[in-house]
Amino acid sequence: MEYQLPRLTKMWTHLERQSGGKVKGMGEKQIEVDKRILRNQIGALKKELESVRKHRQQYRNRRFSVPVPVVALVGYTNAGKSTLLNQLTGADVFAEDKLFATLDPTTRRVQLKNGKEFLLTDTVGFIQKLPTQLVAAFRATLEEISESSLLVHVVDISHPLAEQQINAVDKVLSELDVSSIPRLMVWNKVDKASDPEKIRVEAENRDDVVCISALTGDGVPEFCNAVQEKLKDSMVWVEALVPFENGDLLSTIHQVGMVEKTEYTERGTYIKAHVPLRFARLLTPMRQLCVSQP
Numbered sequence: 001m002e003y004q005l006p007r008l009t010k011m012w013t014h015l016e017r018q019s020g021g022k023v024k025g026m027g028e029k030q031i032e033v034d035k036r037i038l039r040n041q042i043g044a045l046k047k048e049l050e051s052v053r054k055h056r057q058q059y060r061n062r063r064f065s066v067p068v069p070v071v072a073l074v075g076y077t078n079a080g081k082s083t084l085l086n087q088l089t090g091a092d093v094f095a096e097d098k099l100f101a102t103l104d105p106t107t108r109r110v111q112l113k114n115g116k117e118f119l120l121t122d123t124v125g126f127i128q129k130l131p132t133q134l135v136a137a138f139r140a141t142l143e144e145i146s147e148s149s150l151l152v153h154v155v156d157i158s159h160p161l162a163e164q165q166i167n168a169v170d171k172v173l174s175e176l177d178v179s180s181i182p183r184l185m186v187w188n189k190v191d192k193a194s195d196p197e198k199i200r201v202e203a204e205n206r207d208d209v210v211c212i213s214a215l216t217g218d219g220v221p222e223f224c225n226a227v228q229e230k231l232k233d234s235m236v237w238v239e240a241l242v243p244f245e246n247g248d249l250l251s252t253i254h255q256v257g258m259v260e261k262t263e264y265t266e267r268g269t270y271i272k273a274h275v276p277l278r279f280a281r282l283l284t285p286m287r288q289l290c291v292s293q294p
């Protein structure tokens with residue numbers, strides 16, 4: 001609409017010519033009416049965007065109180081992000097609509113068979129040359145990305161322009177303040193590629209690339225493992241003594257962290273693990289307890 005606004009005038013020039021000046025006044029009035037309608041619509045949409053934004057902020061705040069890592073799917077439009085989300089929250093992986101699983105329409109809770117879990121956020125697909133006015137409309141998605149623990153870049157590797165699409169996504173990401181967030185690249189649609197074996201070999205030779213087919217589920221377990229490994233990058237190492245009465249904390253550590261060692265002592269459970277930073281803060285008193293031990 002912002003694109004249309006200054007161009008409205010041209011739509012009426014044919015009328016002017018047709019009726020030789022007589023209707024010119026009328027046409028101009030009509031333009032004013034059209035412009036006003038457009039401006040009102042733009043205003044209403046902006047208000048709506050702002051309320052969506054506030055709403056999502058509230059969701060995120062609530063989500064912050066639960067220390068589950070957030071993984072954001074990013075990528076060029078049509079790369080298969082939504083398909084991957086569906087595949088992960090479908091039959092192979094247990095996913096449930098409870099608590100923060102329904103926090104917003106595109107974030108789902110993914111619970112793996114090994115008891116680990118993370119939140120997976122599907123985002124709006126990127127396109128080349130995102131117009132600046134559109135960036136406002138994408139803001140909610142972009143905010144979601146900047147607050148996640150891991151960015152999964154989904155690529156349609158069967159696409160002839162895959163390389164250019166990767167660059168376009170990287171460019172958008174470089175314009176956001178997300179360079180500190182770990183990344184994982186996923187080559188999707190291997191099933192559709194002309195030479196899947198060649199692509200698999202190439203992916204194996206590279207760090208940070210996992211080959212999958214979101215449609216058939218091929219490679220998805222390996223993808224989950226890679227996500228777990230990568231999430232470790234955003235976690236901190238803690239050693240803590242958790243009193244028995246805080247048993248619920250222990251199960252949360254197992255759910256969201258990577259436990260290396262547990263030992264049952266008289267004073268509680270001694271645990272060594274990688275946990276999300278926010279959660280580590282929660283454990284602070286117990287960490288001191290551990291340090292003060294002889």
Ligand SMILES: Nc1nc2c(ncn2[C@@H]2O[C@H](COP(=O)(O)OP(=O)(O)OP(=O)(O)O)[C@@H](O)[C@H]2O)c(=O)[nH]1
Pocket residue numbers: 075076077078079080081082083084123124125126188189190191192212213214215216
């Ligand atoms: N053959 C094949 N097709 C796939 C695969 N993954 C996704 N697709 C198809 O690709 C199309 C786009 O998939 P989406 O999941 O909607 O892509 P998206 O990245 O969410 O797209 P946007 O929402 O526009 O950003 C759909 O028709 C999918 O069925 C795959 O692994 N193999």
Ligand SMILES: [Mg+2]
Pocket residue numbers: 081082083122123125
């Ligand atoms: Mg999608």
